[in-house]
Amino acid sequence: MKTTIQEQNDCMVALFEGRLDTAAASQTEQDMKPLHNSEKDVILDCTNLEYISSSGLRLFLGVLKSSKPKGLHVFITGLNADLQNVFAMTGFSNLFEFK
Amino acid sequence: MNQLSPLGELLLDEYREYRPQLELLAEKVYNMLTTTFREQGIQLNAIEYRVKAEESLVGKIVRKGDKYKSLDSITDLVGLRIITFYSDDVDKVAAIVQQLFDIDWDNSVDKRKLHDPNSFGYSSLHYICRLKTGGIRFEIQMRTALQHVWSAIEHDIGYKGFVTLPPEYRRQFSRLAGMLELADDEFSRLRTTMTDYRRQIQALVKSGRLDEVPLSNDSFDSYLKTHPFDRLNKRIAAVNQAEIFPAAMTSFLPVLIHFNFETLGDIERFINENFDNAYQLALAQLAVTDIDILSESVGLQNLCLAYALKKGGDEKELHFIFDTINGHQDANDFLIENIKKLAENIALS
Numbered sequence: 001m002k003t004t005i006q007e008q009n010d011c012m013v014a015l016f017e018g019r020l021d022t023a024a025a026s027q028t029e030q031d032m033k034p035l036h037n038s039e040k041d042v043i044l045d046c047t048n049l050e051y052i053s054s055s056g057l058r059l060f061l062g063v064l065k066s067s068k069p070k071g072l073h074v075f076i077t078g079l080n081a082d083l084q085n086v087f088a089m090t091g092f093s094n095l096f097e098f099k
Numbered sequence: 100m101n102q103l104s105p106l107g108e109l110l111l112d113e114y115r116e117y118r119p120q121l122e123l124l125a126e127k128v129y130n131m132l133t134t135t136f137r138e139q140g141i142q143l144n145a146i147e148y149r150v151k152a153e154e155s156l157v158g159k160i161v162r163k164g165d166k167y168k169s170l171d172s173i174t175d176l177v178g179l180r181i182i183t184f185y186s187d188d189v190d191k192v193a194a195i196v197q198q199l200f201d202i203d204w205d206n207s208v209d210k211r212k213l214h215d216p217n218s219f220g221y222s223s224l225h226y227i228c229r230l231k232t233g234g235i236r237f238e239i240q241m242r243t244a245l246q247h248v249w250s251a252i253e254h255d256i257g258y259k260g261f262v263t264l265p266p267e268y269r270r271q272f273s274r275l276a277g278m279l280e281l282a283d284d285e286f287s288r289l290r291t292t293m294t295d296y297r298r299q300i301q302a303l304v305k306s307g308r309l310d311e312v313p314l315s316n317d318s319f320d321s322y323l324k325t326h327p328f329d330r331l332n333k334r335i336a337a338v339n340q341a342e343i344f345p346a347a348m349t350s351f352l353p354v355l356i357h358f359n360f361e362t363l364g365d366i367e368r369f370i371n372e373n374f375d376n377a378y379q380l381a382l383a384q385l386a387v388t389d390i391d392i393l394s395e396s397v398g399l400q401n402l403c404l405a406y407a408l409k410k411g412g413d414e415k416e417l418h419f420i421f422d423t424i425n426g427h428q429d430a431n432d433f434l435i436e437n438i439k440k441l442a443e444n445i446a447l448s
Contacts, residue, residue: 054391084430089384091394093425
């Protein structure tokens with residue numbers, strides 16, 4: 001699992017690659033730390049994300065929790081069909097904004 | 100070039116020396132006010148502060164001759180403006196200002212009361228204040244957003260006097276002032292009416308007389324406070340011993356209105372009649388996973404889907420649901436296909 005954080009003009013972009021499962025969650029949490037202190041909108045780019053577990057969903061929710069009170073938006077992009085299904089069945093599609 | 104008298108020059112020197120302290124005072128008063136308003140839950144349109152600019156001070160000293168004998172006699176070196184949404188709030192804000200600071204009543208003025216019925220204008224409340232610990236005086240202006248608009252336009256037009264304006268323009272000003280004053284009163288009245296309405300709705304929801312409560316943003320909000328979807332959410336969560344993450348559910352209201360539900364009673368029946376089907380639908384999706392975190396909206400979402408599927412699973416209906424709760428996206432086609440396949444394996448009754 002690889003997580004890359006890029007600061008772009010008006011937003012922070014996190015690029016995920018691989019399987020965000022329970023084993024990978026701890027490292028990914030560390031990698032995602034800059035997103036929590038960000039004063040910019042966040043894009044979670046899941047184009048190369050193959051799988052997300054509950055631990056991964058919690059990390060995404062963590063970003064939402066730290067961004068929303070600051071009036072920032074969290075966008076998710078590039079979800080494959082399986083991941084779209086996970087977001088839909090958990091009701092999380094309703095929490096995030098999709099690009 | 101200014102034409103300051105020796106006394107004026109002295110005042111200007113004093114101002115320059117005290118300028119950093121004036122900045123600190125302005126910031127301190129601003130912080131005291133914003134903290135108190137936040138604690139009291141008072142919503143404001145804006146609160147702003149400034150220290151009088153040097154050019155502005157020079158202009159004032161020149162204009163007023165030797166009226167000012169000391170820096171403290173100039174009461175607006177530090178100025179704050181509190182802009183409220185409603186006219187009722189101006190008095191509320193003023194009461195708080197009176198508690199926080201010592202008011203120099205001799206120099207404070209309620210310009211709202213000064214108007215001759217035959218004159219025009221639309222003014223605000225000005226207090227000259229001092230910190231309770233002493234120090235230089237400062238001015239706080241309190242006005243509504245509409246009073247602020249009036250003042251800004253009056254300033255832009257460049258008219259502040261009374262005599263120079265021809266009668267036809269005076270009349271135009273008076274009509275506008277009257278209209279704004281009326282609008283301010285009406286907004287206040289509307290707020291009171293809306294508050295009464297909300298209380299009434301809350302009381303009906305509390306008493307369980309749901310058929311008497313029309314479905315609206317306000318009533319749905321009140322209804323959500325009774326946690327009507329908790330029982331279903333808990334049952335769904337039990338499938339994987341999942342944690343439930345709090346979520347706003349007001350975005351589902353357009354779907355419920357689309358279903359032609361008119362009262363909260365309709366919603367209550369919708370929950371009871373579709374409870375088992377919604378659970379079965381959620382179970383079919385979640386049982387094959389180990390997902391142990393769910394949004395609080397999961398119950399309502401499955402209720403809406405089960406209801407639409409039971410009515411025949413019309414593609415348009417399902418699209419409306421997904422487009423409303425997820426936003427319009429290509430993925431919705433796939434999700435609809437998926438949910439329809441799942442529904443085929445469940446006997447929705």
